[in-house]
Amino acid sequence: xxxxxxxxGLDNISTYRKLTTWEEPGERAxxxxxxxxxxxxxxxxxxxxxxxxxxxxxxxxxxxxxSMFQAARLVGDALREVISRQEDTGxxxxxxxxxxxxxxxxxxxxxxxxxxxxxxxxxEAGDDTPFFQIGEIKYGRPILVRAYDPDLSFxxxxxxxxxxxxxxxxxxxxxxxxxxFHVYEEGSLQTxxxxxxxxxxxxxxxVTQGWGDALKDALESLPPFGFSD
Amino acid sequence: xxxxxxxxGLDNISTYRKLTTWEEPGERAxxxxxxxxxxxxxxxxxxxxxxxxxxxxxxxxxxxxxSMFQAARLVGDALREVISRQEDTGxxxxxxxxxxxxxxxxxxxxxxxxxxxxxxxxxEAGDDTPFFQIGEIKYGRPILVRAYDPDLSFxxxxxxxxxxxxxxxxxxxxxxxxxxFHVYEEGSLQTxxxxxxxxxxxxxxxVTQGWGDALKDALESLPPFGFSD
Numbered sequence: 001x002x003x004x005x006x007x008x009g010l011d012n013i014s015t016y017r018k019l020t021t022w023e024e025p026g027e028r029a030x031x032x033x034x035x036x037x038x039x040x041x042x043x044x045x046x047x048x049x050x051x052x053x054x055x056x057x058x059x060x061x062x063x064x065x066x067s068m069f070q071a072a073r074l075v076g077d078a079l080r081e082v083i084s085r086q087e088d089t090g091x092x093x094x095x096x097x098x099x100x101x102x103x104x105x106x107x108x109x110x111x112x113x114x115x116x117x118x119x120x121x122x123x124e125a126g127d128d129t130p131f132f133q134i135g136e137i138k139y140g141r142p143i144l145v146r147a148y149d150p151d152l153s154f155x156x157x158x159x160x161x162x163x164x165x166x167x168x169x170x171x172x173x174x175x176x177x178x179x180x181f182h183v184y185e186e187g188s189l190q191t192x193x194x195x196x197x198x199x200x201x202x203x204x205x206x207v208t209q210g211w212g213d214a215l216k217d218a219l220e221s222l223p224p225f226g227f228s229d
Numbered sequence: 230x231x232x233x234x235x236x237x238g239l240d241n242i243s244t245y246r247k248l249t250t251w252e253e254p255g256e257r258a259x260x261x262x263x264x265x266x267x268x269x270x271x272x273x274x275x276x277x278x279x280x281x282x283x284x285x286x287x288x289x290x291x292x293x294x295x296s297m298f299q300a301a302r303l304v305g306d307a308l309r310e311v312i313s314r315q316e317d318t319g320x321x322x323x324x325x326x327x328x329x330x331x332x333x334x335x336x337x338x339x340x341x342x343x344x345x346x347x348x349x350x351x352x353e354a355g356d357d358t359p360f361f362q363i364g365e366i367k368y369g370r371p372i373l374v375r376a377y378d379p380d381l382s383f384x385x386x387x388x389x390x391x392x393x394x395x396x397x398x399x400x401x402x403x404x405x406x407x408x409x410f411h412v413y414e415e416g417s418l419q420t421x422x423x424x425x426x427x428x429x430x431x432x433x434x435x436v437t438q439g440w441g442d443a444l445k446d447a448l449e450s451l452p453p454f455g456f457s458d
Contacts, residue, residue: 138367167371
């Protein structure tokens, strides 16, 4: 799940899609989510997408790589390349940084999830670290750390992510609805359920409203503090 | 309330007191909490404390200033002075930054609460922004934003702060127990209840353990998500 808020300064806030999917049904389904400099991430996604449409290009495309590991290398290389084009002009590379989450499955391999750094290297999710966050991660992290469970249903995971995003939205202007999502089912090898939840969606609204009260009740349920004197 | 964790690199973690109180019973009670570079904050507190013990010094002390506003200026000046001594040596001032929360009451005025920046300037809490956080603030902020209520009892406020700290502790190594606290009662003009809650304190433990379950229950209490297809 991804939010859609981008900002270039507090007085320049817009909505952009940060979640992109590619598929070749029966063979592969790949999703990318991006955080960071919008010019960088749009360039990367544009570059990757262009290559999928020019299969004779010498550069491999996401629709041609044989494994998710190779897909992660491809995306990492594209990210580093876009950022280094800015560096070459002598500009401060930090401002052009971006981070990418890449997930998906290619026939013959398991579904895999990667976090790709601006330097182009990457790490993979595993049993111990089963999820990734990028961008403004801190506000929404405590509820994920506490409530994430590998046995969550897709529906419960959606609810958990909305609550996590809501914690961030309430505290930080740089994150905001609508939220794009893609639910990939292992082995399906095609794009699964995708959609966009608007800020005024009745369900989002009920979660946002209900969560404040639920948190207060949760707090009330804890044993009361007593001063020792 | 303040944690006590300090770190100079991940392999150099120690416990230091970051909450200091001064009082002159019947006349004033003042509390400072610090975040940031430990050398800077210890210098500032040392400087302020030394002045209270040398009343004939030309510099005013926290025990001599006539108002909390003057106290904030005094602390801000001390903070800026300590930081600028590092700058004078040509070192990068950012590394020596610190932020301070100053609260208290001086006879003849109301209790006031200030957030003091490394530059020595400051802002005051008010009805719209009734609390301040400094240091690693993001993880613990959502629960404060949601559950803070000006009508909270001191006991309930203690519980809320422990839960907020717990969210941070679970996610970030740079914050940790024990937690120091000072509860000042308006008009008392003397140090109120102070103490230190250890990480293995039975109450802290019950909050830490109970909060995970309470959060999961809170999540369960929200309406279930359903895919629209």
